[in-house]
Amino acid sequence: MEYSKKVVEHFTHPKNVGEIKNPDGIGKEGNPVCGDVMHIYIKVAKNKQGKEIIKDIKFKTLGCAAAIATSSMVTELAKGKTLEQAMKLTKKDVADSLGNLPPVKMHCSNLAADALHKAIIDYKNKKGKK
Numbered sequence: 001m002e003y004s005k006k007v008v009e010h011f012t013h014p015k016n017v018g019e020i021k022n023p024d025g026i027g028k029e030g031n032p033v034c035g036d037v038m039h040i041y042i043k044v045a046k047n048k049q050g051k052e053i054i055k056d057i058k059f060k061t062l063g064c065a066a067a068i069a070t071s072s073m074v075t076e077l078a079k080g081k082t083l084e085q086a087m088k089l090t091k092k093d094v095a096d097s098l099g100n101l102p103p104v105k106m107h108c109s110n111l112a113a114d115a116l117h118k119a120i121i122d123y124k125n126k127k128g129k130k
């Protein structure tokens with residue numbers, strides 16, 4: 001199976017690459033299978049309804065094409081979402097949004113959603129609420 005058009009698009013033109021200065025939360029996830037590592041940085045703000053949302057999000061990924069494409073996609077999916085909604089994003093949501101990944105590459109797609117969830121948990125821990 002080949003990479004979908006969407007995967008190639010997000011790999012060659014990834015969205016939200018980089019680092020956020022003084023982030024509200026950082027999530028780091030490593031892939032034990034290949035040793036690749038992903039960092040996700042988030043900035044949190046309140047929306048008009050007073051709910052906390054992901055105002056800004058960036059990623060840094062040392063990994064394969066699938067890892068980069070899924071990082072890019074997860075940042076796009078999470079941006080502007082409430083923390084609650086972002087916590088519910090799954091690796092399946094990410095893979096589905098990319099028009100699916102080759103089966104041997106599914107392990108790569110685990111990183112993105114996990115790193116996002118860790119960044120949110122990091123933020124909550126820092127704020128002193130579980």
Ligand code: FES
Pocket residue numbers: 031034035036063064065066067107108109
């Ligand atoms: Fe390491 Fe894909 S081969 S994340």
